[in-house]
Amino acid sequence: MQRNVWLIAISVVLALILINNTIYYLLTKQTLEEGHEAEMLRLGKQIEISVEQTRKSSAYYEELIARELRAVSIAAQYALDPDVEKVTDEQLKELSAKLAVEHITLLKRTEDDILLYRSSDPTQPGTSTKTWKPWHQIFQQLLDRERHEEWVGQSLTDFWSGPFETSSTDKGKVYKWGYYYDGTTNYIIDPYVSYQGTQGEFDKMVGVERVVNDLIQRGDSLLEIAIFNPETFPDGVWYVKEAVGKKENMVQRAQLHGHYNLKSDKDVQSVKQAYGSNEVVSFDEKLGERHIHKMFIPVKSSSEDVRIVDENGEPMDSYVLSIVSDYSDIQKKLDKQFLNLGLIILLLTIASLTIAIIAMRYYRQSREKAVAVTQETYTEEINSMFNSIRAQRHDFLNHVQTIHSLAELNKHQELVAYTKELTGDIQLMNDIIDIGNPAIAALIRSKISQAESYRIRFSCSLGGFKLQGMGAKTLDMNRVLGNLIDNAFDEVMKYEEHEREVVLIGSQSEHVLEFVITNTCLDAKRLAAKPLFEAGYSTKRGQHQGLGLSIVKSIVDSYKGEVAAFADAKDRLSFIVRIPL
Template sequence: MRRNIWFIAIGVIIAAILINNTVYYFLARQSLETAHHNEMLALSAQIELSVEQSRIGAELYEEGIARELRAASIAAQYALDPDVDNITNEQLRELRDKLELSHISLLKKTEDDIVIHRSSDPGQLNKSTKSWEPWHDYFGQLFRLEPVGKDWLGQSMSHFWSGPFEVSSTELDKVYKWGYYFDGTTNFITDPYVNFQRQDVYNKVTGVDRLITSLEEGRPSLLEVAVINPRTFPDGVWSTEESGEVREHFVQRPILYGKYSFKSDGDVSAVQEAYQTKRLVELEERVEGKRVHKMFVPVFVRDKGISITDESGKGMDAYVISIASDYDILRDQLNSQFFNLGFIIVLLTMVSLAIAIVVMRYYKGTREKAIGVAQQTYTDEINSMFQAIRAQRHDFLNHVQTIHSLAVLNKTQELAAYTKELTGEIRLMNDIINIGNPAIAALIRSKVSQAESYKIHFDCSFSGLDVKGMGVKTLDMNRVLGNLIDNAFDEAQKFDEADRHVVLAVRQNDQFIEIDIANPCMDAVHLAKQPLFRSGYTTKRKGHQGLGLFIVKSIAERNKGTVKVEARSDKVIAFVVTLPL
């Protein structure tokens, strides 16, 4: 039966360890996934910040190009005749080469149109601008010497406006930035322009595309990053030219920076949701055989220099960053960490189990050792008690002869004193024998002997004590009694022999056992207020560990009992222990 109890205890411990480790495993997995999610959020914040810094830098660089175009316009105006009809295309080509421009065009106002009248690019000659919205309106404002382009993209300066980089209507494979200058001293608008190469080089060296490439190269799990125009995504805006060719408008392109190759069906709705709700949107889909995790981060800018427009050509103040990561790589990393974690859990489980078995065996051995010590003490004390009884019987004839002699000699006082002492010793022995529990009786007999050797008057009484057998209850009783009596004897020895008086009373009724022991004390009132039951607290000489009363309290609490200390006078302190049955 006892072996089965041990097996059940070990099984419960194993089950508790496994449940604990399983819960820890899933909590750790959730923690790792949360850490990855937070890492992606931190990455998106880093990309957003870097993209904004790079974009603002690119806008400033583009503004610098616009200022150069204005300076080139003024220089060209000084070099040319104020009448456009007196200027040749050859002059413009020479001026273009000197100023290191892509081309120079001159716009002339007619009755119902504004046309390119002269140009270093033959493909531009006689082109109407009537369909160029809003460019055509801005040309009219320039001719009227009004402020230009304040409500749209590009850079507006005195008598000058430069639009954003845009695809040429005559060369669909090229992107240019045009500048337009008119101060009223000529009859034409000076239009110098440069290709996208300078801006493209800047973007590749320090701009957003360079940043995105660096991020992708530095993180194997990062598949791609794209900066998206949410108003024109995914198709962009296209128009058909007079030649019948179709061109995409550069400022309305759906992918502003980066690349977008891992396409999925939920991307369009996710981009729109992020843009409209101004909140992060996440998707997890399988694309090209990969399990892809996508984050769509809306970015709203404060400045008005952002060179993107919606589908109708109006400037925007927002874009969406798309971050696609390879979740299979992340899952492999998580699985690797989970494997290591699982190995640690198994190892800790085995170590914990081994420790539990060792502790149980140690506890079992300690318990058996304690019972053995108690049994040995019981045996020794029983033998001592029997020896005392045999000694009494052996001395009985001597006692009878002594009594007879005192009676014959008529020594009545001496006879009374002698018989009083003799009957007291016999009564004490009978009281000890009648305690009702051999182990407790043996302990009290040994303490009586100690009291005699310490010259302590030890008065003990037992009422109704009936603790059967040698079980845990008897062991606890002996530990409580032993520690209380030892504590009382130690304190009593501090007094003169005449004042060494210890009183022990043990009472039992149907509900509990009460142990009451009182001993002399130097300052009982003060001592009763001290933490006497705390482990390590002692008022005795060196060598005492302060564990006796702590053990008494621990046993009482374990048995759902109580223990208290009280000062019965200035010189008497008492301890009362109650143990429920």
């Protein structure tokens, strides 16, 4: 039975430890994930600020280029004839070299088109701009001296310059064009410079690509940073040009800056969701053997020109920043913390089990000691009863001689008194013997003698007990009665002799064995409400261990019985025991 209890206790402890570890693991994982998410969000905001500052610097540098192109246009206007027919390609070639631009082209309006009419680039003349949107419309507005529509680029007096863009006649080249017309010529002056020689060099030193690369190299867990055009992601917008075939405008690219190699099926939906809701979107995913964390941050620019347009050529003021980090860092931190926790829990578990084992051994030894004392008392009480009986038989002859002498001396009064006392003592012994159980009888006889020595009025009323074959063991019943009687004696010894009273009533029926022990207790109501049956609880001072009533309860519980304490009156405390048979 005890082994089963130990196994159950150990199983419960192990189950609790397992549940605790599992809950801690999940909570720690959630905390680390939330911390990683917050860290990536803070990093994203820092990247956003860095990218925006760098992009604004690039935009400002591009604006300076546009102003230079306008100055080149004015210089070219003074150097050229106002009639385009009187200007040659050779003049433009020589002029572009002097003004340090890539090329200069002159645009002429026809009945239904605006053509690249003269140019220092021999591939340019004769090219139509009718299909160039919105360039063609802006050219018309310049020639009509109208205020042209706001679009991506720089607008100055009589001048407009678009962003760096892929050439329509040579898709391998990226240029920035400037268009100037003040009404004094019959053509638009169009100087332009290459990206590599101007803006490209700036971006290599302090541009967005440089910032992105530096951040990835410095970040321990950063894998990729990219900037997306949410309106054209993921395929972009492609145009078919007769001269160069399929071409994508730079301002309509799906990926504007950064690196995009770790692709997921969720990317398209996440970009659209972040852009549409203006909220951060993130998810975790395993790509091959790599576990990654992706975050998509919508960025709304405060600048008037972000050089991004949608699929219809309309300017946009926002984009989506993508950050990819290595999720395995979380798992490494989690494994490290869990290992440390496991060691701590293991040490605490060993310490707890050791303390529990020591406590259980101490408790068991205390119980065994109490049982040993009870058995020793039981043996002594049996011997005491037998000694009393033998003493009565041994003194029988003396009693007879005394009676004979009193009769011869006609001492009738003395004879009556002597025989009354003698028969009372014998009757008491016979009543005890008639209980029906020698062991219980011996216990009661011993307690009567003890009560006489303590000046305690101890009265008993017991029916016949036939415990054999009924489940209740005599030794256990003696332990119950002995502890209850000793507890009552200890309590009444606190009071004067005339207040020391203990009453024992016992009976046995067909189905139940019942004992009621009542003793004097001037604080009965308060004491009855105390946890009297808990191990270690005691109202006595000194060497008492508080095990007597606890042993009573454990024995009664083992027989599925009941034990309780209650106050009959303010000065009477009773204990009742009922054991089913």
